[in-house]
Amino acid sequence: MPGIVIVGTQWGDEGKGKVTDLLAERADVVVRFQGGNNAGHTIVRDGDQFKLHLIPSGILYAGKKCVIGNGVVINPRVLIGEIEDLRRRRIDVGGLRISANAHLVMPYHVLLDEESERKLGKLEIGTTRRGIGPCYADKAARLGVRVQDLLDAKILRKKVMTALLPKQQALRPFARDPSLDLHAITEDCLRYGHRIEPYIADTARLCWEALDSGRTVIFEGAQATMLDLDHGTYPFVTSSNPVAGAACVGAGVGPTDINEVWGVAKAYSTRVGAGPFPTELDDDIGTYLQERGGEIGTTTGRRRRCGWLDLVALRYAARLNRLSALAITKLDVLAGLDPIRVAVRYRSREGAVLDEFPYHQTILHGATAEYEDLPGFDADIGACRSEAELPREARDYLDLIRDRTGAEIRLVGVGPRRDQVIWTGRRAEPRLRAA
Ligand code: IMP
Numbered sequence: 001m002p003g004i005v006i007v008g009t010q011w012g013d014e015g016k017g018k019v020t021d022l023l024a025e026r027a028d029v030v031v032r033f034q035g036g037n038n039a040g041h042t043i044v045r046d047g048d049q050f051k052l053h054l055i056p057s058g059i060l061y062a063g064k065k066c067v068i069g070n071g072v073v074i075n076p077r078v079l080i081g082e083i084e085d086l087r088r089r090r091i092d093v094g095g096l097r098i099s100a101n102a103h104l105v106m107p108y109h110v111l112l113d114e115e116s117e118r119k120l121g122k123l124e125i126g127t128t129r130r131g132i133g134p135c136y137a138d139k140a141a142r143l144g145v146r147v148q149d150l151l152d153a154k155i156l157r158k159k160v161m162t163a164l165l166p167k168q169q170a171l172r173p174f175a176r177d178p179s180l181d182l183h184a185i186t187e188d189c190l191r192y193g194h195r196i197e198p199y200i201a202d203t204a205r206l207c208w209e210a211l212d213s214g215r216t217v218i219f220e221g222a223q224a225t226m227l228d229l230d231h232g233t234y235p236f237v238t239s240s241n242p243v244a245g246a247a248c249v250g251a252g253v254g255p256t257d258i259n260e261v262w263g264v265a266k267a268y269s270t271r272v273g274a275g276p277f278p279t280e281l282d283d284d285i286g287t288y289l290q291e292r293g294g295e296i297g298t299t300t301g302r303r304r305r306c307g308w309l310d311l312v313a314l315r316y317a318a319r320l321n322r323l324s325a326l327a328i329t330k331l332d333v334l335a336g337l338d339p340i341r342v343a344v345r346y347r348s349r350e351g352a353v354l355d356e357f358p359y360h361q362t363i364l365h366g367a368t369a370e371y372e373d374l375p376g377f378d379a380d381i382g383a384c385r386s387e388a389e390l391p392r393e394a395r396d397y398l399d400l401i402r403d404r405t406g407a408e409i410r411l412v413g414v415g416p417r418r419d420q421v422i423w424t425g426r427r428a429e430p431r432l433r434a435a
Helices: 016-024 076-088 107-123 132-140 147-151 153-170 182-199 203-212 246-251 284-292 311-320 361-366 392-405
Strands: 003-008 029-032 041-045 048-052 065-068 096-099 217-220 260-266 269-271 305-307 325-329 340-347 368-374 409-413 421-423
Touching: 003 016, 016 041, 016 217, 016 260, 016 325, 016 409, 029 203, 065 203, 076 182, 096 182, 096 203, 107 132, 107 153, 107 182, 147 153, 147 182, 153 182, 203 217, 203 246, 217 246, 260 311, 284 305, 311 340, 311 392, 325 392, 340 392, 368 392, 392 409
Parallel strands: 003 217, 003 260, 029 065, 029 217, 065 096, 260 325, 325 409
Antiparallel strands: 041 048, 269 305, 340 368, 409 421
């Protein structure tokens, strides 16, 4: 006790890194359980900015165990780059542990991702082109290469050869590309294996030992609920399960190891890549949110699509993840907008009222959002440290979210800095203090 899962409730980029960073201070272990370097967390610490794609945000606390769980797909080149960068900046990475069972993103996965997007043309998903989908596909097809394989040259070669054959056929025009060269791939992998060997561990056991001795373990999700392979806006989703339930599979713990589920939602909505986005704003307000919120992707540098908060989707995410706490981030970005609009229901192409998030793709694609308008606020709220200090309009906005989602808001972000947060709710301090 306790196990705490942190997940995104929208389309990603909600600020999970900041929330994890805050909760991690009092935790003993932080575990990533899915996704790969398609994710990107930006953490600002003492004026320094850190961009992490694979290593859990907790690494900035010396000695904290930071686990890359079995459910993550790891590009070893990127991982080594991150380790080196942190070391250069004098961050102690001694607490890093990498699951021996995690799958590896290989060069041919990246090539396949790029090619599959190119072939889709206008129908592209808008992936991050980091090879994530093809890697998870190989995992399911039992053609994956895992971290533990890096330590055995014979097995590694055999596995890469088996996985490579179908790719060489599918990617014939790239026959000479080093991404398809067995020798080059295995040599690189062996070098990577040598570098990361000290960090490879039985990470599920590490989590059990921490949980069984009463220490706090945080399971840090990447991407978000609406990008979930099963529950998101398929096929415009990622290839893993970012919902809370997946923390068990991706880290190797049981459902009763989880005591709290924190959902993170931005005070408005953003999405990168293609796919339905009912509250999207193609106007000046969308641009205002994009610019004020600095809505540029950490991983790909793409401009994020912006829109109003979507309570239909948020309610769906709250139930799907069975949230016990909600963190609202970037409330400050809404300052200066009047009215503030909130989507409370959808209307289908045929005119039907949709109070619940539609499970059918065709209905969702034709749905338009219907709004309630709330008065806006002008004040800079960046210095507020309690809910009572917020302008009344901002408090009303939070109350509406509470009211319509049934979730308990425990944290509100009022600026990019670590200290620019308000702890709210019945227990104004996180329960973690006891940890
Ligand atoms: P993939 O995960 O690279 O396959 O991309 C699939 C979809 O998920 C695309 O729409 C991406 O833009 C989106 N996506 C993947 N990772 C993130 C993330 O960390 N934040 C936001 N969107 C993401």
